[in-house]
Amino acid sequence: MGFTLHHPATLMQQKYPSHTFLFSRSYGEKNIKMKQKLPMAKFYMCSSNLEAPSVTNQKFAFPIMVNSCTGKMGRAVAEAAVNAGLQLVPVTFGAAQDLDKIVDVGGTKVRVHDPSQGEHVLSSVCNEFQDVIVVDYTLPSAVNANADLYCKLGVPFVMGTTGGDRERLYKTVQDASTYAVISPQMGKQVVAFLATMEIMAEKFPGVFSGYTLQVMESHQAGKLDLSGTAKAVISCFQKMGVKFQLDEVQQIRDPKVQVEMVGVPEEHLSGHAFHMYHLTSPDQTVSFEFQHNVCGRSIYAEGSIDAAIFLHKKVQSRAEKHIFDMIDVLEEGNMR
Numbered sequence: 001m002g003f004t005l006h007h008p009a010t011l012m013q014q015k016y017p018s019h020t021f022l023f024s025r026s027y028g029e030k031n032i033k034m035k036q037k038l039p040m041a042k043f044y045m046c047s048s049n050l051e052a053p054s055v056t057n058q059k060f061a062f063p064i065m066v067n068s069c070t071g072k073m074g075r076a077v078a079e080a081a082v083n084a085g086l087q088l089v090p091v092t093f094g095a096a097q098d099l100d101k102i103v104d105v106g107g108t109k110v111r112v113h114d115p116s117q118g119e120h121v122l123s124s125v126c127n128e129f130q131d132v133i134v135v136d137y138t139l140p141s142a143v144n145a146n147a148d149l150y151c152k153l154g155v156p157f158v159m160g161t162t163g164g165d166r167e168r169l170y171k172t173v174q175d176a177s178t179y180a181v182i183s184p185q186m187g188k189q190v191v192a193f194l195a196t197m198e199i200m201a202e203k204f205p206g207v208f209s210g211y212t213l214q215v216m217e218s219h220q221a222g223k224l225d226l227s228g229t230a231k232a233v234i235s236c237f238q239k240m241g242v243k244f245q246l247d248e249v250q251q252i253r254d255p256k257v258q259v260e261m262v263g264v265p266e267e268h269l270s271g272h273a274f275h276m277y278h279l280t281s282p283d284q285t286v287s288f289e290f291q292h293n294v295c296g297r298s299i300y301a302e303g304s305i306d307a308a309i310f311l312h313k314k315v316q317s318r319a320e321k322h323i324f325d326m327i328d329v330l331e332e333g334n335m336r
Contacts, residue, residue: 065089065122065134066078067134067135067138073137073297076300076301077135090108091111091121093112093121093138118149122155139161140162142161150180160186169182174323178322180324181329185229194233198236201239205239208237208279212282213279216275217249217273219251220272271297272296310328
């Protein structure tokens with residue numbers, strides 16, 4: 001993934017080079033309007049599946065348990081762990097239909113266990129695998145119950161699962177003094193981009209006053225809610241003086257539109273995150289565009305492994321602070 005500042009060249013503009021695409025929600029997904037392009041400064045970020053960096057020579061071969069290896073995100077994290085040289089624990093929690101199923105991850109045979117037996121299973125894991133770190137990508141409905149279990153047994157964990165009662169989650173971890181990294185966004189570069197936007201909002205309030213904003217976000221068809229990343233970026237623009245409501249976001253979920261107009265590769269229709277934020281000056285002579293495109297899940301999986309390595313080091317050093325987020329991971333540096 002890289003960051004580049006350049007003139008207009010969005011995926012759609014490659015197909016329609018003499019136009020800038022603006023988006024409007026009022027007529028649905030197919031209302032993609034074209035307007036003669038304006039002078040534009042553009043911040044573009046794109047990521048796809050890249051070969052995973054290895055940490056084997058850094059001697060971070062601690063055991064890692066991934067819940068759940070049966071899900072797409074959990075499987076991606078487990079594979080990233082193996083590729084990084086970590087010791088994947090051959091145990092995972094899963095849904096009822098997957099109980100006792102064996103999942104092969106890079107040669108490690110991972111058995112699926114019943115979450116209702118979680119305390120017994122996790123206790124056995126802790127006895128056998130010293131200094132284990134758990135990475136959680138399960139379901140929003142399981143967030144608090146899983147955190148309760150990890151904290152009860154004092155197991156450090158990375159919570160990548162979104163949803164649940166977040167206030168209760170933080171209180172549980174704080175009361176138990178358990179080490180944890182909690183973040184709804186594990187993509188390191190996306191987190192850095194969000195942090196940059198927050199700095200802009202704090203340092204330059206009102207800088208985009210009078211500008212109009214169009215926002216388009218495209219995700220796999222199964223994602224029905226608005227992206228949390230988009231919400232965070234829009235909040236920053238609002239602090240910078242832009243008047244914009246969340247219901248104005250154009251959410252694209254139609255695969256045909258995603259391929260033909262947005263430029264999503266067909267092989268990533270089932271897992272992608274394309275966002276574009278387009279600002280236009282009051283006199284329509286200046287435009288700014290911020291764009292980040294993610295194909296696949298590797299960016300989140302690799303970020304989760306970095307978070308686990310970071311957390312392992314904090315546990316080993318007996319850090320005074322116990323609850324961290326991805327900003328802490330980024331600020332620590334020394335990432336792969």
